[in-house]
Amino acid sequence: MNQSYCSETSLSNSPLSNAHVAHNSCSSCGLHQLCLPMGLEESDMQRLDKIIGRRKVARDCHLYRIGDRFTALYAVRVGHFKTYRANLNGDRQVIGFQMNGELLGMDAIGTDQHQCDAIALEDSEICEIPFARLEELFVEIPTLLRHYHRIMSQEITREQSVIVLLGNMRAEQRIAAFLVNLSSRYFARGYSANRFLLRMTREDIGNYLGLTIESVSRLITKLRKDGLLKVNNRELEVVDLPALKRLAAGTDQ
C-alpha cells in the first residue's frame, strides 16, 4: 500500500555469522556452491561473471513488478526478498521468501512478463543476469545449462511443497513447516539452524501460510509455551528442532 520511496540508502545487514560473504564476483562469492554458478570451472565462472550486473535494492523497494517486461533473472546476493501475486481486488498471496543464493524471476520466462511482485524485506543486493546473454552462455557452457535446469526444477518442487502445505496441513503444522524450512535454508548457508531472525512481518508469514496474522501470533505463542521455541519479536530460537520437525511432518502424537 504505502510504498516507501526507494532511495538506495546505506545497508545495515549483519548476518549472524560471516559464512558465505558475498564479494564482487562469482568466484569470490561465498554462495557460488548454492547459486547459479554451482559446479562451474573457474574460467566458465568468469565468463558468467562478465554478464552479471550487481546492484542494491533498498528495503521495501520492488525488484520487479507484475507485468514488467522480463529481461533478466536475479540472484539474491545479500538480504531477503518476498514474492507475491496481487489481483485486481487488491488481494495478495505471498508465493515465497528468497534469501541469498536463490534465484528470482523464473516465472517470467513463459510470457516475457513478470507474474509476481518482488520486494526487498531489508536493504539487499542482487546479481542481475540478463537472460538473453545467459542463453548465449548456455550454448557454450553445458554445465551451466544443466544446472540451470536443476534450479528451475527445484523451484517447481519448492512450489509443490507450498501447495502441499496449503492444501492439507493444519495451521500449527504450517507454522512448524515454515520454521523448519527457514532453519534448514539458513543451515545450508552456514548460519545457525537454531537461531535466526524472521525477516518478514507476521502479516507476510500469515499471508504466505494462508492464515491470518492473529492465528500466526497465537500459534507462535503456543509453540513457545510448548517449549519448542523462544521468541523475542523477530528473533527466533528453535529450542526443540526434532519436535518441530515431527510437528511439520505430522508424525507427532
Next chain:
Amino acid sequence: MNQSYCSETSLSNSPLSNAHVAHNSCSSCGLHQLCLPMGLEESDMQRLDKIIGRRKVARDCHLYRIGDRFTALYAVRVGHFKTYRANLNGDRQVIGFQMNGELLGMDAIGTDQHQCDAIALEDSEICEIPFARLEELFVEIPTLLRHYHRIMSQEITREQSVIVLLGNMRAEQRIAAFLVNLSSRYFARGYSANRFLLRMTREDIGNYLGLTIESVSRLITKLRKDGLLKVNNRELEVVDLPALKRLAAGTDQ
C-alpha cells in the same frame, strides 16, 4: 489404495470433437502447437520425433512414482493424468491434472528423482522423451531449448496459481476457478469451453482444491441451483461462463 492391476487393455477414449487428433509423430500430431515441438521447423520436429517413444498407460496405472529415477519427460498424447504427492502418513495432495499436450516430470530434474506420483485418470497414451537425448537436441536446436524454458516457466506459473487458489480463495471461488481453468484448457485444444467431462473423481477435485468431497459436492450443487452449471454425474455444462469467471476472479456481488 486399491491399485487395480495394469494390463494395457484397449482404449475407449472418445473426445467430444476430433480436434487435435494425435498421430504417430510430432508432425502429424494435432498438439504440436501446444506441446514441446511448438515453433519448430519440420526438419527439427523430425529430429525431436526420433528420440520420442510412444506408449499406452491404462487407467489407474502409474506413469511414474515418487522416488523413481528420472530418465525422461512425458507428454500426454491422449487421455488425462493426475499428479500428487504422498507423505509417510498416507496423506495425499493432488498437485495438478494434466491433459493432452501437457508435459509431466519436470519436477524430477533437480534431484534426478520424481517428486510426485503420476496416474492415468483414463486409458491414455504418452510420448516419452528421454531427457539425456533431449539435452543433446538443446545444443543443436536453440528454438527447442527456448521453448522448453518457456514450458518450465509456465509450470512454475501454473503452480503459483494453485498457491493463490489454496492460499486466499473461499471454497466456492476455488471450485469456480477450477472449472474455468478446465474450460479454457479444453477450449485451447479445440474442444467446447462449455461442455466437457470431469475426468477425475470428486475426491480428486476436493483433494486438489484443499476441500472435502462433501464440500465439493455441495458447492457444485449450489452452482447448479444458481444456474451457472448443469451437471449430470461427470458430465458438465457451463451455462453461464462469464458469471463463473466473475466468481473465480472474486469480482462478483
Next chain:
DNA sequence: CGAATGTTTGAAGGTGATCAAATGGGGTGG
C-alpha cells in the same frame, strides 16, 4: 518523543470439516 505500524490477546461467529446415512451408477457375474 510522538505517530504509525506491527503484534498480542480476547470474545464471538462462520466456513468448511466431520460424522452419518441415503442414493445412484457402473461393472461383474450369473
Next chain:
DNA sequence: CCACCCCATTTGATCACCTTCAAACATTCG
C-alpha cells in the same frame, strides 16, 4: 439382460478450527 455389489456421490446434522472484530500493547522510525 438382469441382479447384485461396490464405490462414488449426495444430503443432512453437528462440530471445530480458524476467522473476524475489537482493543490493548509494543516497536520502529521519523
